[in-house]
Amino acid sequence: MINEALRPFLNDLVREHQHMHKLTQTLRDKLTQGGMGGWTETAALEAGSALEQLRKYSLEHFEHEEDDGCFEDAVAIKPTCAPRIDALRREHAEILSALERFQKGADLDDNRPEYWRLFAGQIEELLKQLADHERHEARLIAEAFNVAPDDA
Numbered sequence: 001m002i003n004e005a006l007r008p009f010l011n012d013l014v015r016e017h018q019h020m021h022k023l024t025q026t027l028r029d030k031l032t033q034g035g036m037g038g039w040t041e042t043a044a045l046e047a048g049s050a051l052e053q054l055r056k057y058s059l060e061h062f063e064h065e066e067d068d069g070c071f072e073d074a075v076a077i078k079p080t081c082a083p084r085i086d087a088l089r090r091e092h093a094e095i096l097s098a099l100e101r102f103q104k105g106a107d108l109d110d111n112r113p114e115y116w117r118l119f120a121g122q123i124e125e126l127l128k129q130l131a132d133h134e135r136h137e138a139r140l141i142a143e144a145f146n147v148a149p150d151d152a
Contacts, residue, residue: 010147013070016061017134023054024127031120039113039120048111051123055099058130062092065137074144081144088140091133098126 027050034043065071071085102123106115141147 009070010141010145013065013141016064017138020054020057020061020134021131023050023057024130026050027054028124028127031116031124034113034116035120039116041111041113044106044111044113044116047116047120048106051099051103051106055096055103058099059096062096066092070141074141078144081140084136084140088133088137091129095126095130095133098129102126 027047030043030047030050034040034047037043066089071089075082075085102119105119
């Protein structure tokens with residue numbers, strides 16, 4: 001049974017993961033539209049905006065998880081998950097670095113269609129990595145806090 005004091009924290013985490021999924025899907029949709037419809041200037045600007053929103057939110061979300069005790073509480077409750085928590089932290093740094101690199105590239109190219117033609121596939125791979133990361137994270141948090149994965 002879950003400690004009821006954890007419920008608000010877990011509810012926040014669920015909302016954050018849902019919002020992350022929404023932002024990821026928005027960017028994925030923009031990449032698909034640009035690829036199918038031809039990378040116009042408008043399509044490139046929309047994809048660039050979606051990438052920037054995801055990058056900013058990812059930074060906030062990862063900081064929240066790392067700085068507000070989520071990971072520390074998980075390790076305190078279930079010490080055997082420490083190596084997996086360390087791996088998630090490393091993934092945070094890798095994902096943020098990749099998002100930053102793509103954002104800088106898009107900004108340098110003023111979100112020109114040529115940029116998106118070159119890098120849309122790589123960005124899609126990063127979105128898959130991010131989705132996998134969030135799934136692993138949700139499973140680990142669910143396991144540590146003894147809740148159903150949908151609740152974490």
